[in-house]
Amino acid sequence: MSGCTVQTLEPPAEGTTDGPTPAGKTPAGTSSTPGASPDDAKPSKPKPATPPAPAPRTLWSKGDRGKDVRELQARLRQVFWLFEGPTGTYDGSTVTAVKGFQGKRGLPKTGKTDTVTWERLLKMTREPGKWELYASGGQPAATPDPRCLTGRVLCISKTSRTLRWMIDGRTVSTMDVRFGSQYTPTREGVFNVYFKSRHHVSTIYDSPMPYAMFFSGGQAVHYSSDFAATGYYGASHGCVNVRDEGKIAALFSQVRNGDKVVVYW
Known part of the structure; x- marks a missing residue:
């Protein structure tokens, strides 16, 4: 007999196996699907839907009157979308001019001046002077001499x-x-x-x-x-x-x- 002694091998503790898992065996605490985690078996929660962006606010539209409309018309004249006025009244010609300006820039052609349209127009124009604002008249009468x-x-x-x-x-x-x-x-x-x-x-x-x-x-x-x-x-x-x-x-x-x-x- 050799001088070797017979060693009794204790089975390894569960979950500590180094080698490949024998066929048909699944270590405790692991999934039977390769690459999957225990949480994968749970149903996933639906992600909340992203709310749509709010529509831009309308500032002026057909029928409106005032000095702001007059400035809008003067700026549209600067970029050659309007050739009449300014009159201070948001009329059909102004609607047509705004639609043309919007369509050229890929904006919805509503004919209404919303915040997005106005911001684009502001970037392309300068503040109109008094004579531009009243190129067609309508200026308030001066204080009497x-x-x-x-x-x-x-x-x-x-x-x-x-x-x-x-x-x-x-x-x-x-x-x-x-x-x-x-x-x-x-x-x-x-x-x-x-x-x-x-x-x-x-x-x-x-x-x-x-x-x-x-x-x-x-x-x-x-x-x-x-x-x-x-x-x-x-x-x-x-x-x-x-x-x-x-x-x-x-x-x-x-x-x-x-x-x-x-x-x-």
Whole structure:
């Protein structure tokens, strides 16, 4: 006999096997599926659905009015999506312009100005100046000159480009006006209406001057079809042009020879 002794081998403790697991045997605490953990057998909980992003808030839409709409229109004019106005009224032309701007940038073509549309427009434009905001008129009339506060006065502001018809300090009506160019400026100061001519035609320029009310040499307040058609993109030869024929027709019927005219900045 050899000098070797027989050693009794104790079975290994469960869960500590180093080698491969015998076929048909699964160590305690493990899954029968290769690579799976005990938790894999449990049903998984459904993940909560991601809520949809909130729709952008509408700022202005058709029918709205005000200075914010006027600024929107002025900015749309800067990027050549709107060619009319600004008027301060969200009209059909504004809806069409907004749709075009939105479609060009892959935004929903709603025609409504929402927060996303407005932010995109702000990045592409600059803050409009006063003349851009009132390129087609509509600017509030300036505070009357002190010389306008007594009597019957055509109170004409070059700053706001407006005419107030005033009687004893009370404003009866207001209207948009334009003036002469730098080469033919409208005179400033205090004058009086000295001649009225309902169907006047200029003898110098051979152009109609309806509802003319002359106050200084050949300069008069009168209706201008060119002003009505082109707005402030033109100028007179020194006269005070009125664009609203209905308003100046009413004014012509009320003004008398001798009434005061004040032209000021």
